[in-house]
Structure formats: structure tokens, C-alpha cells
Amino acid sequence: MKWSEIFTSSVGKKLVMGLTGLFLISFLVVHVGINACIWANDDGAMFNRAAHFMGSSYVIRILEIGLMAGFLIHIIQGLVLEFQNRSKRTVGYQVNLGNRGSKWYSRSMGLLGTLILLFLIIHLSQFWYPNRSHQGWLLGEELNLFDRMKTTFSELWVVIIYVLGCFSLCWHLVHGFQSAFRTLGVSNNRYLSMINNIGIGFSVIVSLVFAMMPVSMYLGWV
Template sequence: MSEFKETFNSSLGKKLIMALTGLFLCTFLIVHVGGNALLFKNDDGYAFNMYANFLTHFPPIEVIAYILYACILVHALYALILTVKNRRARPVGYAVKASDNASWSSKNMGLLGSILFLFIVIHMGDFWYHYKFTDAVQFKEYRTDLSSGVTQSVEFVPKSADFEHSISTENNIEIVRVKDLHLRVAASFANPVYDIFYVIAMVAVSFHLLHGFQSAFRTLGWTHRKYTPIVEFIGTWFFAVIVPVAFALMPIVYYFKK
């Protein structure tokens, strides 16, 4: 047990923890970008609001969510510890720096991570906290004619303060009442300052993952002449390009269609 503890208290152990938590966060990004893509549906937020309601009311997902929050904190904490430790080990820079092939993103992971951590705190405060713990989010009622599939929506004001959501059927009409997180998203993305910061954060995501995704596999020793190019391709084109661009398009599209 002491050897296990000693291993994870070492620099290598901390890097292993960062690699594992980082890869877990990458899987979350895939789910999150897929769910947020529902914002592009022209259905007055029905699909997105149902997605948000599912995430916050399905117990296994809620457990995974709190594991995710813990991973964010651990990943950020260990990154800070390693950065401080490295700087203390070499408080004075070399008079002549040896040339290396390190990328800009690998040299600035601390800066990129700080931007992302600030973004996550603001982003979660604006959406998750308000959705879960305040009355700032309004409600929406969706009425779907089951014979025609046509859905109409109106604002809904619950009579009870503890109302969360409901689904019922009356006269072949499905009635869904949920919190209207879509309305809050649209309101946030109507703010140009928030949108600019959001896009900057997605640029930071791109550069952070450009180095971090591949680095995690190297730290874990999962390198192979045949498979490493595949990892580099996924890290570059999927996580450093497609995912950040998909996220960045959301505030841009909402701002210009307001």
C-alpha cells in the first residue's frame, strides 16, 4: 500500500493521474458536443431541454457528472502542483536555451489550462448552477399531437415551487413540461462579450488538446509504431479541430440569428 501511495505521490504518478483524468474529460467532450448540437435543431429547444432534463434527473448520469467535476478539480490541481514543482526545480532560466521541437501548445499548457478552468467555472455557474439550484430558469410546455407529430410550445408557470418536470398524455396529445435551459442559452449567447470569451476558450481547448491528448497516451506508455499515428490524427483533427469548432459555432450562430 505504501509503494502504491508513493508511486502516485511522485511526479510520474501525478502525470499518470493527469493523463487518466484528461482522457476521461475527453470522453465527456464527445458526449457534451453531441448533446449541445441539439441546439441547432429548429424545434424551439425541445430536444435540448429534454437532453438537459435527462442529464439532471437520471441518477447514474448524475453520479458520472459528479465524478466528472472531481476529475476537473484533480486535473487542474495536479497540473498546478507539477507546474510549481518544475519552476521551483529550475527557478532561473538557462542563459542559452537549447533548441527543441516542443510545440507552442506544449510550452503553454499552464496558460491554456488556466483559461479553460476560468471558463468552466463561469460556464457552470451560468448554466448548471442556475439550472439546478435557482429559480432563474423558466419553464416551457411542449404539446405534441401524436397523430401528426406536430409540436407546439408555450411558456409554463408551475403552481408548485418544487415542480421539476412532467410528461402526460391527454386526448392523444403528449404534454411535456420542463425547465427551459434553451432560453437561458439563447440569452447568454446574445451577449457579445460572453461569446468572444467563449470562442477564446474554444481556441484554448484546441491547443490544449492538440498537445494533451497525445501526451496522455505517451504518459501511459500506450505508444506503438502502428497505432500512434492514429492517436495523433484523432488528437489533431477530431479533438483539436472538430470538437472546438462545433462548440464555437454555437454562440456565433445564436448571436447572429437573435
């Protein structure tokens, strides 16, 4: 069996989604951890030090390319799957099963993912792109990201977009976290219910902490 056959089968495509999804989840842990340094109440000193660590080493910059690849594969494969799956039923139903069979967020992964993608484009254009281009795409001098956060999050509409982005992320993760493990073959019900609970906890906590960052800055808590 060829690798291309494995990863282009319906199960293989889901494996790609699950593996990249879990990789992106691991990135969220790093991202939320570093950003939580804004609450050290030291005018961003600790946060900027952590941001400097992430922006001043070739090792991490190479890993960043891997992260980009993870994002791109997850996004492209997700969109392809969404369109392919939709094309399997040309004539729809008059009355839909709706919430009687599944949760709305489980059925809306494509939509939630697209909302997160739109958020991601705004987010990268506000922080990552200006910072990296300021560095000349190598290891040049970085922007003061803490100051940049404060300026960005002084606008109410930006804060609202970020909170909505985190809301989409939360529901996307509630389904995605446990679904990834099912796709990887965890079929033991004892573990599945545990993974489901951990997934809900993870999704809510991570999304809430992310959402609190722009809110804290807007309300002047940091």
C-alpha cells in the first residue's frame, strides 16, 4: 500500500485532520502559556522576554515553519473534506434530523473552522506579520509586543472580534479534541469518556484564558 493511498482514503484524510489538529492543540498550550505572562503585572517585562525567546532563535523559527505547515494542511484538508462530504448528498431532505442526532458544533466544524481562519488572518496581520517583517524575516530587532497589544486592544471592535474568535475556537475544540482521539483509534469507552471530559475542560479553559487577554487590556486590568 502506497503512502499516497493511505492518506487520500476517507479514513486517511481524517487521520491527517486528527494528527494536525492535535499538533495545533499542543501549539495552543504554548501560545496561551506565553501570553498569560501579561498578567504578571510588570508592565509586560515577563511577556516581552517570553516573546523575545520565541522570536530570537533559529530553532524556534524553523519550528514556526512546521507550525505554518500544520495550519495549512489542517485548513486545506478541512475545506476539501467539507466540500467533498457535502457533495455526497445532492438532493437534501425536506425535514432535517438536526439536533436529534448530533450536536450543532459537531456538524459545524467547517463553519467554525472558517470563522477561526478569518480570525487568524486578522490576528496574524495585527501581530505576527508586522513583528516578523520588522525583524526583516530573520532575527532582527522585535517590536514591543506588549505595547502593541495594549494599543490594539484599546479598540472595542477588535476586542469583540477576538472574543468571537475564541468562542468559535472553544466549540471547534470541544468536538475536535475528542474526535481526534477517535480518529486515531481510541475505541475504549472508558478512555473515550475521559478524553471527552478533558477535551471540554481544555477547550473552555484555553478559550476563556485567550478571550480574557484582550478583555483585560481593554478594561485596563493590565
